[in-house]
Amino acid sequence: MKFDSPAAANPIDQLNVIGKPLDRVEGPLKVTGTAPYAYERHDVVPNQAYGHIIGAGIAKGRILSIDLAAAKAAPGVLAIVTADNAGKLAKGDHNIANLLGGPEIQHYHQAVAVVVAETFEQARAAALLIKVKYQPAKGAFDLAAVKDSAIKPKAGLAGESDTAVGDFDSAFTAAPVQLDATYTTPDQSHAMMEPHASIAAWDGDKLTLWTSNQMVGWAVADMAETLGIPKENIHISTPYIGGGFGGKLFLRADALFAALGARAANRPVKIALQRALMMNNTTHRAATIQRIRLGAGKDGRLTAIGHESWSGNLPKGDPETAVAQTRLLYAGANRMTSTRLSELNLPEGSSMRAPGEASGMMALEIAIDEMAEKLSLDPIEFRILNDTQVDPEKPERPFSKRQLTECLRTGAKRFGWDKRKSAPAHVHEGRWLIGMGVAAAFRNNLPMKSAARVKVDKRGIVTVETDMTDIGTGSYTILAQTAAEMLGVDPEDVIVRLGDSTFPVSCGSGGQFGANNSTSGVYAACTKLRELIAKKANVKPEDLAFDDGRVTAGASSWSLAELAGDEGLSAEDHIEYGDLSKKFQQSTFGAHFVEVGVDIYTGVTRVRRMLAVCACGRILNPKTARSQVIGAMTMGVGAALMEELAVDTRQGFFANHDLAGYEVPVHADLPHQEVIFLDETDPISSPMKAKGVGELGICGIAAAVANAIHNATGIRVRDYPITLDKLIDHLPAIS
Ligand code: MOS
Numbered sequence: 098m099k100f101d102s103p104a105a106a107n108p109i110d111q112l113n114v115i116g117k118p119l120d121r122v123e124g125p126l127k128v129t130g131t132a133p134y135a136y137e138r139h140d141v142v143p144n145q146a147y148g149h150i151i152g153a154g155i156a157k158g159r160i161l162s163i164d165l166a167a168a169k170a171a172p173g174v175l176a177i178v179t180a181d182n183a184g185k186l187a188k189g190d191h192n193i194a195n196l197l198g199g200p201e202i203q204h205y206h207q208a209v210a211v212v213v214a215e216t217f218e219q220a221r222a223a224a225l226l227i228k229v230k231y232q233p234a235k236g237a238f239d240l241a242a243v244k245d246s247a248i249k250p251k252a253g254l255a256g257e258s259d260t261a262v263g264d265f266d267s268a269f270t271a272a273p274v275q276l277d278a279t280y281t282t283p284d285q286s287h288a289m290m291e292p293h294a295s296i297a298a299w300d301g302d303k304l305t306l307w308t309s310n311q312m313v314g315w316a317v318a319d320m321a322e323t324l325g326i327p328k329e330n331i332h333i334s335t336p337y338i339g340g341g342f343g344g345k346l347f348l349r350a351d352a353l354f355a356a357l358g359a360r361a362a363n364r365p366v367k368i369a370l371q372r373a374l375m376m377n378n379t380t381h382r383a384a385t386i387q388r389i390r391l392g393a394g395k396d397g398r399l400t401a402i403g404h405e406s407w408s409g410n411l412p413k414g415d416p417e418t419a420v421a422q423t424r425l426l427y428a429g430a431n432r433m434t435s436t437r438l439s440e441l442n443l444p445e446g447s448s449m450r451a452p453g454e455a456s457g458m459m460a461l462e463i464a465i466d467e468m469a470e471k472l473s474l475d476p477i478e479f480r481i482l483n484d485t486q487v488d489p490e491k492p493e494r495p496f497s498k499r500q501l502t503e504c505l506r507t508g509a510k511r512f513g514w515d516k517r518k519s520a521p522a523h524v525h526e527g528r529w530l531i532g533m534g535v536a537a538a539f540r541n542n543l544p545m546k547s548a549a550r551v552k553v554d555k556r557g558i559v560t561v562e563t564d565m566t567d568i569g570t571g572s573y574t575i576l577a578q579t580a581a582e583m584l585g586v587d588p589e590d591v592i593v594r595l596g597d598s599t600f601p602v603s604c605g606s607g608g609q610f611g612a613n614n615s616t617s618g619v620y621a622a623c624t625k626l627r628e629l630i631a632k633k634a635n636v637k638p639e640d641l642a643f644d645d646g647r648v649t650a651g652a653s654s655w656s657l658a659e660l661a662g663d664e665g666l667s668a669e670d671h672i673e674y675g676d677l678s679k680k681f682q683q684s685t686f687g688a689h690f691v692e693v694g695v696d697i698y699t700g701v702t703r704v705r706r707m708l709a710v711c712a713c714g715r716i717l718n719p720k721t722a723r724s725q726v727i728g729a730m731t732m733g734v735g736a737a738l739m740e741e742l743a744v745d746t747r748q749g750f751f752a753n754h755d756l757a758g759y760e761v762p763v764h765a766d767l768p769h770q771e772v773i774f775l776d777e778t779d780p781i782s783s784p785m786k787a788k789g790v791g792e793l794g795i796c797g798i799a800a801a802v803a804n805a806i807h808n809a810t811g812i813r814v815r816d817y818p819i820t821l822d823k824l825i826d827h828l829p830a831i832s
Contacts, residue, residue, distance in 0.1 A: 098621035100544075101675025104780040108643070109620065109715075114581040114588055115785075118720035122573045122593065123337070132337045135309040136294040136369045141334075142305070145296060146175055148213050148358040148368035149220035150350055151227055152206030152378050153198050156749030157236035157442045160200045160209065160229055167226035168212060173219030176361035177227075179210045183357050189319025191347040193414045193445045196323065197357075202231065203411060204444045205750035206377035208350040213358040213366050236442030237409070238749040240384050244407045247437035255418035255453050258436040262490050268401035268431035272392025276468045280389065280460035280815045282419075284742035284751065285382040286759050287449055291339020292372060293379060297355035298365035305332045308352050311341045312605035313564040317598050319348040324356065335596040338606075341568040342732075343448035346607050349379055376444075376754035381742060383408045383417045383446030387460040391468045392431075399429035399468075399483045404461065406434075409441030417446065419457035422539045422796070425684060426461070428485035442749055448607065450732060451792035454540050459736065459817060462536035462800030467813065476535055476804070477505045477514065488682045497681040497781035500712035501537060504688035507773060508535070508710040512690040521811035522829045529694035530829070531705070532809025536801035538687030538709065542788040543610040544678050547618030548601035548671030551580055551626050555665060557646050557658035559584055559591045561622075565603035565615040566596045570791060571721030572611060578718060579616040579785070583623035585643030586657065601669055609685070609789025612717060617672035617783040625668035633660045672783065681781045685713035685793045689730070689801040695809045697831055700824035702806055704734055708771045709798070714779040714788035726772045726794035733798025735761045741818050 109115050126132035139145070153160075165177050180199030188195050198207035210227060214220035237243045250258050269275065295308040304326070310316045313333050321328040338345065351370045358366040370378060385408045392401030404423035408416045420434035449455070469479035481502050488494040509515075517533040518524055524531040549563035561580050567573050573593045581588040594600065601622075604614035631638040636650040648655050660666070677683075692706040709726050716722045732740075739760040742751040753759045772794075778786035799817065807813050812827045 098624060098670055099673055099675060100783055101677060104784045104786055107784055108583050109785055111582060114578045115717055117718065119574055119578060119588060119718055121571055121721065122577050134291055134337050134339050135296065135307055136367060138296055138307045141296065141307050142298045142365045144364055145367050146213050146215060146362055146364045147217040147220045148211045148354055148366045149224045150208045150354055150368065150370060150374060151210040151224050152374045153202045153209050154229065155202055155231045155233045156205040156238065158202050158231055158233040160202065161232050162230045163210065164228040168223040171223035171226055173215035174212060174223045175215065175364060176213040176358060177210060178357045178361050185325060187322050187325060189322045189348050191315055191319055193411050196350045196353045204442060206374050208354060208378060211354040211358045213362040236749050237440055238443055238744060239746040240386060240409045240439065240441060243409060243439040243441065244386060247407050247439040250416050250436060250438040253415055253418065255421045259434060260424055260490055261433045263431035265401055265403050265431045265433040269390055269392040269403060272400050273395050274393045274471050276391045276464060276471060278389055278464060278467060278815060280387045280463060282385045282456045282459050282817050284384045284744060285449060285736065285740050286376045286742055287342040287344030288756065288759055288761055289340030289342055289344055292369045292375060293345065293349045293351040294369040295352040295355040296365060296367040297359040299359055302326065303330045304356055306352055306356065307334050309338045309345055310335045311338065311345045311566050311568055311607055313566065313596060313598050314602045314605065316348050320352065323353060333598040335566055338566055338568040341606065342450045343452065343607065344379055346448055373755050376742060376751045376759065380445045380447035382449035382452065383410060385417050385419045385456050387419055389460055389464040391464060393468060393472060397472045397474050397479055397482050399427055401431045402427060402429040403433045407437045407439065408446065409439040410446040411442065412440055414446055417456055418453035421453040422457050423461055424490050425488060425682060426537065426539050427483040428489050429483065432490065443744065451540055451795050454796045458539060458797040459799045462797050463803050463815065466804040475519065477509055480505060480537055494680065494682050497683045498777060498779045499686060500775055500777060501686040503775055504686055504710040504712050507775065508688040508690050508708055511773065512708045517808065521808050528697050530697050530809040531692065531694050532805045534691045534801045534803065534805030534808055536689045536797035536804060538689055538793050538797040540609060540685050540789065540793045540796045542683040542685055542782060543608050544674040545604035545610045545614045546671055546673045547604040547614040548669065549618040549622040550601050550667060550669040551619065551622040552665055552667040553584065553626065553657055553661045555658055555661050555663050557586065557590060557656060557661065559586055561591060561593045561619055562600040563595060563603045563615060563618060564598055564600045565611065566606045568606045570606065570611065570725060571718060572615060574721055575612055575616055575717045576619050579619045580623055583620060584657065586646050609792035613783050613785055613787040613789060614672065616717060616785045616787065620784045621670040621672045622668050625670045626666060629666050629668055630660050677781050683782055683788065685788050685790065687711040687793050689798045691801040691805045693802060693805040693809055695806060695824065697828055700821035700828060702738055702819065704802065705768050707768060709794055710773045710775065711790060711793055712775040712777050713790045713793055714777055714782050715786045716774045717785065717787055719774060722774065722790050723772045725791045727770045729792065729794025730770055730798050731762050731767060733795050734767060734802060736817060737799035737802035737819055739818050
């Protein structure tokens with residue numbers, strides 16, 4: 098099905114099932130521990146041996162020698178694979194460095210060997226006996242130090258590296274009110290709960306991989322490329338995923354080494370990447386330095402908007418596209434954005450939840466707060482004054498839907514914004530300085546091709562199959578709701594099967610594109626199935642009504658089960674998109690409100706209240722959508738206050754490579770979180786009239802925390818995370 102004109106009324110609009118806050122269909126399995134995650138799939142293949150990965154001890158250089166003798170002789174050892182005996186390997190499209198390092202080492206903890214043994218303990222013990230001699234080379238590890246040698250990268254997913262409209266320099270110089278400020282965001286880690294984990298088994302030249310991966314299609318393609326075998330010889334199964342946040346978009350060392358280990362040991366092999374390797378062995382969100390210049394008239398209208406971003410990556414890596422939102426968020430006639438990239442020899446910088454906008458909004462939305470302050474305008478009114486209903490760089494393109502103003506107004510009312518004192522450091526409660534902050538939320542909506550197969554059997558049970566994944570987001574549930582709505586059955590009579598490479602290829606989970614596109618793929622397949630059913634009933638599809646497990650046309654009525662017959666009926670289709678996304682800018686919007694208390698003695702910040710108001714198309718399931726937003730707000734609090742991979746700029750690695758040193762918010766760090774979804778449908782986005790929401794909630798929230806801290810204390814911190822050491826010397830005197 099090609100979607101190339103705005104969606105008309107369709108069966109989804111009935112909202113019998115869609116739009117209802119259904120519990121997660123796989124919830125009971127998960128809370129009873131019976132949903133097997135990759136490492137726990139003890140039953141899929143017998144005789145599983147254990148692999149343990151060894152990460153490189155240098156960031157850049159060469160392996161001079163590896164002494165395997167002691168490890169080979171250790172109890173239980175079945176095989177050891179290194180670059181010397183792995184055979185010829187290539188690199189998948191989505192990896193920047195090789196997954197197997199040696200003799201050249203490209204980054205710290207790049208995997209250089211795997212030990213396969215009868216037990217996990219034996220594999221780990223033997224791994225400790227391996228002696229690797231390195232010849233280190235000089236690398237670049239400090240973004241600030243290499244910033245000036247940055248180059249202009251090629252255009253990527255987020256568009257051109259640079260844009261310019263009007264005459265920014267003149268307009269900025271002429272502006273009566275100016276801001277020129279630099280912000281930094283640190284390297285961050287996905288730190289998802291389930292580590293990267295895989296079980297691999299060979300049957301002749303056919304490989305089966307039970308793994309944890311967001312994008313089944315990419316994993317198959319990259320594994321085929323890496324091993325040099327046909328895609329048809331690879332079967333991937335990833336039905337349950339314990340979080341990803343972008344860290345499992347790609348094939349990683351656990352999967353490749355399970356496959357190599359299994360081949361070498363002639364046994365199925367399972368591997369979970371050790372937590373202590375995860376931060377340096379896998380990908381992370383790259384640090385940025387961002388300079389923002391804003392110019393406005395005394396009336397508060399922006400006349401000049403400039404945003405430059407610098408980040409680093411390994412050779413052939415991409416930049417963090419932190420200027421993406423600045424091209425679209427506020428009006429202003431004269432604009433420039435630029436993205437610059439330096440070579441750094443740290444681990445791979447790559448996608449982490451809302452890549453680009455999450456980092457960019459951390460800076461831009463503080464800058465907007467600072468500018469409002471300079472103009473003596475309320476930060477909400479300043480944003481509304483500079484709102485736009487068209488793409489500011491290409492005014493002939495309207496937004497498909499844009500309710501930023503409504504989000505800000507609704508949130509202000511609900512949050513009690515009128516009680517905020519605009520002068521900072523004016524509200525105390527005992528030892529706490531209290532402040533409120535606001536920020537816009539913004540993230541693009543991406544149309545992506547997505548396929549599904551839908552079957553109905555003689556019992557009237559519907560089965561949906563697609564290689565879509567559920568990374569804890571609720572895919573199972575909203576896909577069941579979609580099929581139930583389309584075919585008029587109870588969602589309990591829908592079985593959803595996901596994450597298997599034998600199923601039709603979906604959009605996968607990423608970029609907040611999963612929900613809208615994967616349900617649209619199921620919509621397409623269900624539309625085809627409705628046509629088959631109509632044929633069976635000998636009526637026109639448009640004359641059929643589907644309700645309560647029955648199909649009705651005028652006075653005639655059949656049960657779905659009887660029309661399916663003994664053979665059942667099956668249809669497969671995909672959604673693909675025309676050029677609506679060229680004619681219309683499709684984005685999602687929101688407003689974040691935060692109240693903090695800052696301890697006047699210690700500088701400790703506690704978040705006291707949070708509210709997000711989101712406008713992002715039809716909400717398919719308000720419960721799973723809300724969970725996405727509160728999870729994203731939680732990550733935003735982490736980004737604002739604690740998350741930072743500490744770079745050892747001499748040795749070139751992230752020093753805090755475990756969950757003790759890399760802090761993320763826990764329940765005690767979070768207050769009551771409230772989420773409001775504005776009633777919205779977007780017929781430009783898809784037949785579902787939905788958009789993404791999973792990443793919107795992390796975009797802007799950290800700036801709202803920073804702005805609240807400023808309102809509480811009068812201190813403007815422009816370097817994340819805002820830890821107490823950045824506040825303590827500047828706290829107001831106690832009167
Ligand atoms: Mo997302 S960072 O595309 O999983």
